[in-house]
Amino acid sequence: MSLAALGAAVTGVDISDSAIDFARTLSAESGIAADFERADVSAWLRDAGAAGRKFDRVFSSYGTVIWLPDLDECAEGIAGVLAPNGRFVLVEFHPFAMCFDEKWSLTYPYGGGTPVTEPGGVGDYVADSADLVLPGAQGDGVENFENPFPSCEFNWSIAEVLGALRRAGLTLESFDEYPYANGWHGFEEMAELGGKRWGVPAGRPEIPLMYSLSVRLAD
Structure with missing residues (x-):
């Protein structure tokens, strides 16, 4: 919007x-x-490409890559809907940060497409983040929300994301890492940095919490 x-x-x-x-x-x-x-999204990209639909930009952000079981399929789909000289732009939480649980304990593997199943499923993270993203917004989430369906996430490394985009014929234009998370208080004792940004707890070494990239489809 x-x-x-x-x-x-x-x-x-x-x-x-x-x-x-x-x-x-x-x-x-x-x-x-x-x-x-x-x-x-992977099926949509495949079907849109087959139908000849073209876009100048494809954009994705915040908590998308972890739901993709096949990076190559998605990257090929993105390339298939880009117009000549079109760009794919991604802003995403950093996979290294996703190796930690909420208590900053190293818990999950880095990369490899390793599926991580959570029996409790996805919580009401939109409601949990409302005060961070939209301070003063009206409405609350579901009280004592419980998800009856387990979730399955896939840990992909930076190299795996970039490799899939390269194999799809896309050229890297920019890549950046950021020591903060936008509107996401995913770990205990995170430091409030202003501007709806959160960093690692005070006194701890910085680690990348987000990254961004832009890739281009050649003429």
Whole structure:
């Protein structure tokens, strides 16, 4: 929606019916025109490419890569919908930070596409982060929310992400790492840095908590 407000013709894709319904409602109520399609993103990219749909930019952010079981499939799909000289831009939480649990204990493997199953499933992280992302926003999450469905995440290293994009024919233009997380208080005792950013606890060495990259499809 923020990209559409800047003048872009936007198509948003999400696997959640509820997310798409909410996005369409927000679009209608705000008067900011945008299209939203409910689909598994890898399947959507494959079908959109086969249909000849092209985009100048593909953008993804915050907690996407961990849900992808096949990086090459997704990277090929992205390349398939980019117009000549089009760019894919990603802003994502750093996979090294994802090796730690909420108590900063080294718990999970780095990379390898290792599936990590959580029996408790995904919590109401949108409601949990509301005060960080939208201070003073009205409404609360579901009280004592419990998810009956386990979740499965996939840990991919930076090298694996970049390798998949390269194999898909995309050229790296920029890559940066950041010692803070935007609007995400995922660990205990995180230091508030201002601007809705959170860093490692005071007195501890900095580690990368987010990264960004831009890749381009050649003419």
